[in-house]
Amino acid sequence: MIKTDVLVIGAGPVGLFAVHQLGIIGLKAEVVDNLDKVGGQCIELYPDKPIYDIPAIPECTGESLTKNLLEQIKPFKTNFHLNQRVEKISKEKDGWRVTTNKKTEFLAPNVIIAGGVGSFEPRKFLVKGADIFENKGVFYSIKDKNFFKNKKVCIFGGGDSALDWAIEMSKFSEVVLVHRRNEFRGTKNSADIARKLEKEGKIKIKTPFQIDSIEGQNKISSITIKDDNGKSEKITTDFVLGFFGLIMKLGPIAEWGLNLDKKTIPVNTENFQTNKEGIFAIGDICTYPGKLKLILSGFHEGALAARACFKLAKPNEKYRFEFSTTSKNIQEKLGIKKSD
Numbered sequence: 001m002i003k004t005d006v007l008v009i010g011a012g013p014v015g016l017f018a019v020h021q022l023g024i025i026g027l028k029a030e031v032v033d034n035l036d037k038v039g040g041q042c043i044e045l046y047p048d049k050p051i052y053d054i055p056a057i058p059e060c061t062g063e064s065l066t067k068n069l070l071e072q073i074k075p076f077k078t079n080f081h082l083n084q085r086v087e088k089i090s091k092e093k094d095g096w097r098v099t100t101n102k103k104t105e106f107l108a109p110n111v112i113i114a115g116g117v118g119s120f121e122p123r124k125f126l127v128k129g130a131d132i133f134e135n136k137g138v139f140y141s142i143k144d145k146n147f148f149k150n151k152k153v154c155i156f157g158g159g160d161s162a163l164d165w166a167i168e169m170s171k172f173s174e175v176v177l178v179h180r181r182n183e184f185r186g187t188k189n190s191a192d193i194a195r196k197l198e199k200e201g202k203i204k205i206k207t208p209f210q211i212d213s214i215e216g217q218n219k220i221s222s223i224t225i226k227d228d229n230g231k232s233e234k235i236t237t238d239f240v241l242g243f244f245g246l247i248m249k250l251g252p253i254a255e256w257g258l259n260l261d262k263k264t265i266p267v268n269t270e271n272f273q274t275n276k277e278g279i280f281a282i283g284d285i286c287t288y289p290g291k292l293k294l295i296l297s298g299f300h301e302g303a304l305a306a307r308a309c310f311k312l313a314k315p316n317e318k319y320r321f322e323f324s325t326t327s328k329n330i331q332e333k334l335g336i337k338k339s340d
Contacts, residue, residue, distance in 0.1 A: 012041060
């Protein structure tokens with residue numbers, strides 16, 4: 001049994017920043033995540049894709065953001081329990097007893113759910129052979145864009161991910177962008193850029209087409225696409241990338257007695273507590289009037305949830321708000337030594 005002040009479920013950017021906010025007010029956190037690495041969707045789905053809306057950072061990637069957040073919480077020596085999914089949660093006298101699928105048990109007065117949108121997996125190609133070539137010639141996320149450099153790449157999808165990667169890869173690869181409709185559902189700016197690149201001969205766009213077959217032996221040699229009228233085209237390619245969105249699965253969270261709204265958890269905006277005292281939800285998984293699904297919004301939610309955790313973790317102590325710029329107490333927790 002691991003006892004802690006707060007159990008954070010989810011090791012994405014929002015969960016990591018919550019650990020920081022807990023640490024600077026003197027609360028110990030343990031972190032559980034069902035992925036095999038820290039970083040959540042940022043690392044799993046777009047580690048190389050630029051992010052432009054983190055305050056004071058004009059541009060970063062999911063990987064660099066995660067590395068910096070880990071560096072920021074290094075003084076707190078946080079324990080991560082990866083490849084584990086929370087299966088059970090029950091109310092005990094001393095707090096919440098939480099058990100993972102690997103039988104790891106935690107006891108904490110506070111639980112912060114920062115699990116993004118729950119467990120997720122990409123929507124995949126349904127054609128024969130797609131599973132055989134998966135992670136060899138067929139991919140649903142990009143870990144390292146250099147892997148596709150100077151290759152023939154066929155990208156499927158009409159959303160922002162498909163458009164953004166088609167635009168990015170056109171700088172160093174031969175790209176064909178395929179979508180089942182004539183109109184893209186991604187942002188107009190990205191669609192306009194893709195069309196401009198098509199006119200310049202830097203991208204080939206095939207609409208409205210869908211994948212019909214994948215050809216090859218040990219590696220992909222070509223694919224066949226088909227439109228609604230049965231017209232087909234063969235495309236020679238090295239790699240096939242599918243960006244059809246994610247299938248969201250709440251998993252065991254649905255059985256925790258929380259007041260769910262579809263696949264999200266309603267919270268109050270004072271401290272982001274759910275309908276259960278001591279259980280908080282932050283990031284994409286929580287909902288409230290005016291909710292914005294942005295990382296920076298999750299940071300704000302984590303900061304307020306952390307302060308609310310203090311009351312339950314240390315009921316005999318009074319929380320005193322301090323600024324990190326002037327508080328010697330916070331600076332000591334962060335390992336900052338200032339000369340007089």
